Each structure stands twice: as C-alpha cells, then as structure tokens.
Amino acid sequence: MLPQERQKEILKLLQEYRSMKINELSKQLNVTRETIRKDLYEMEDKGLIKKVHGGAILNKANSETNYDHRKYTNYIEKKSIAKKAAELVEDGDTIYIDYGTTALLFAKELMSKSDLTVITNSLPIANELVNYTDFQVVVIGGTIRKNEKSLFGPVANLGMEHLYVDSGFFGMGAISSEAGYTNFHMGESEVSRRMIKHSNKTVVIADFSKFNTVAMNKVASVDDVDVLITDENTNQEALKELESIRTRIVVAEIVEDEKSVE
Incomplete structure (x- = not known):
C-alpha cells in the first residue's frame, strides 16, 4: 500500500x-x-x-457535524453570505447549487428572482424550491447520503455529464491557501469537482470557521474559484493570501438584526 x-x-x-x-x-x-x-x-x-x-x-x-445541528451554527454569518451571493444571480440564469447549510440559505434568498433554472444535488434545496413555480428545478439523481441529504455516486456523475451552468455556488468544508478547497465526503467532493468544471463562473460561499483548515478530499485549487464570498469575521491574513492568488474576495457585512433561525 x-x-x-x-x-x-x-x-x-x-x-x-x-x-x-x-x-x-x-x-x-x-x-x-x-x-x-x-x-x-x-x-x-x-x-x-x-x-x-x-x-x-x-x-x-x-469531524463533520450533523446537518441539522449545522443549520444553527454561525447562522447570522451564513445568512449574510447567502444574501450577498444572491446579488450575483440574474433573472433567467441557469445555476448549480451544491449541498450544505449555507447553500440552503442561499437558495432561500433567490425567491425574488424570476425564470431561473436551478440544478442541485441537495434534497433540502430541491424541497425548498419545488413549490416556487417560476423556477425550473433539476435534481441530478444518485445515492442519498443520509447525514447531508445529498446525492452522489455513479448515477449523479452520469446526470451531470451534459449539464452546464452560468454560475455554480459551492459550500466548502475547509479552505487554505496551501491545500485549496477541500471537503469531507469523497462522493460529494467528486460531484463538486465535476460541476466546477461545468460552471462558467465558480462561486464559493463559506463562513469564517472554514478557513485555515484542511479536510480529506481536494475539491478545487485556489485559482479554480472565481469568487469567494465570506463574512467579516474571517481572518484577514487568510483572505490576503487567497487574494494574492487572484481570487476575487467578497466580504459580506453581518446583518445583526437577523438572529432568528428559519
């Protein structure tokens, strides 16, 4: 070995x-x-x-924590990031939304948009958008990962083969200037890697807790990502290192009055 x-x-x-x-x-x-x-x-x-x-x-x-628990962790920061990310979406866009709790909050911020086509591997995101009739929602299929309620595996890979989007929005488990963008689950990471290649613009949405850490599976190099959206609590030195490798950094101002969890 x-x-x-x-x-x-x-x-x-x-x-x-x-x-x-x-x-x-x-x-x-x-x-x-x-x-x-x-x-x-x-x-x-x-x-x-x-x-x-x-x-x-x-x-x-x-050490990935339970999905339902993570929905309430750093909620204000994630909500602020989600609002800022939604500003990058134009009416009529075709977008991909990856799995994760920040991605779910981002999906909720899209309700003011019109005529979107949303592709996702996340069941919570699909369920959130399914009754919003102005959107066309495409679920890629695959094996369900119960902890994350996400889809991965050979069927998911096949479903992505001929799908391309204007912008892909990706949560991330860990970010560092040396290792790049990494995540915990091998199958989910493969889905993310494939859709990054099929996205005209790649956007990572991640709160301050994800920086200067490394997870097991490489998803993308620093220069594979066009825009990184984070919150104002993120370590400034970490952001400077990423920015020096030509990453566009957007820092979302924390919205203090949004303390309730939906």
Missing part, C-alpha cells in the same frame, strides 16, 4: 473511532509502528489529524 493510500485508510479509521493508538493502526494496516508514526507526522503537517501521545485524534476540521 502506498503512503497516500495508507493515510486515507488512517483517516477513515479516525473518522469512525475518533482516536486510534499507534499499535492499533499498525496491526490494522499490517505495517510497522515506525511507518505509522511517520504517516501521522506527515498527516499532522497537512492539518488532517492531531498527533497525541501514543496515537492520533481527528483534526476538528475533519
């Missing part, structure tokens, strides 16, 4: 058990303790895990 493959297996085990001892990983993967120790140091350098005495624990950035 190559080091990269072994480290993916280590990450999968940590996602399942939260923490693992070096001797447990050594037995599980049938390699020496020294090999595991070297893997853990490399993974810690990448920001994937945190090495502790005798083993490792999962980096917070790779």
Whole structure:
C-alpha cells in the first residue's frame, strides 16, 4: 500500500473511532509502528489529524457535524453570505447549487428572482424550491447520503455529464491557501469537482470557521474559484493570501438584526 493510500485508510479509521493508538493502526494496516508514526507526522503537517501521545485524534476540521445541528451554527454569518451571493444571480440564469447549510440559505434568498433554472444535488434545496413555480428545478439523481441529504455516486456523475451552468455556488468544508478547497465526503467532493468544471463562473460561499483548515478530499485549487464570498469575521491574513492568488474576495457585512433561525 502506498503512503497516500495508507493515510486515507488512517483517516477513515479516525473518522469512525475518533482516536486510534499507534499499535492499533499498525496491526490494522499490517505495517510497522515506525511507518505509522511517520504517516501521522506527515498527516499532522497537512492539518488532517492531531498527533497525541501514543496515537492520533481527528483534526476538528475533519469531524463533520450533523446537518441539522449545522443549520444553527454561525447562522447570522451564513445568512449574510447567502444574501450577498444572491446579488450575483440574474433573472433567467441557469445555476448549480451544491449541498450544505449555507447553500440552503442561499437558495432561500433567490425567491425574488424570476425564470431561473436551478440544478442541485441537495434534497433540502430541491424541497425548498419545488413549490416556487417560476423556477425550473433539476435534481441530478444518485445515492442519498443520509447525514447531508445529498446525492452522489455513479448515477449523479452520469446526470451531470451534459449539464452546464452560468454560475455554480459551492459550500466548502475547509479552505487554505496551501491545500485549496477541500471537503469531507469523497462522493460529494467528486460531484463538486465535476460541476466546477461545468460552471462558467465558480462561486464559493463559506463562513469564517472554514478557513485555515484542511479536510480529506481536494475539491478545487485556489485559482479554480472565481469568487469567494465570506463574512467579516474571517481572518484577514487568510483572505490576503487567497487574494494574492487572484481570487476575487467578497466580504459580506453581518446583518445583526437577523438572529432568528428559519
């Protein structure tokens, strides 16, 4: 097994058990303790895990929380980002909306638009838009991931093959200038990668908590994204680093009076 493959297996085990001892990983993967120790140091350098005495624990950035819980986390920031992102959509556009809680709030901000075609792999977003008769809503199909209520897999990949959009709007699990845009689930990340290639303009919508962290699956390089919309609580140094790689940064002013959760 190559080091990269072994480290993916280590990450999968940590996602399942939260923490693992070096001797447990050594037995599980049938390699020496020294090999595991070297893997853990490399993974810690990448920001994937945190090495502790005798083993490792999962980096917070790779511990995805429950979807329903995340809807209420950083709600004001996400709502402000969603409003700013909606300003980029024109009547008559064809757009893709990726899965995620910020993406769902963005979808809700589109109700003042007309004649939109919205493609999505998110069941919550499809359900939100289905009764809005002025929109044509296209769901790409695929296997349902219960935690996120999103669609992925071979059927989803086939459904995207001949679909192209004016703009694609993508949530993201983690962002850094070195690793780029990364996410937690392999299948969902593949859907995002494919639709980024099929978007004339790629827009990432992400709150301050996603920055300077790295998740397991690469979705896009920094220069693959045309516009990054975030909130005013985001680390300014992180934004300067991304902006230096020719990313257009839009900072949404936090709307303090919108404290209720819909």
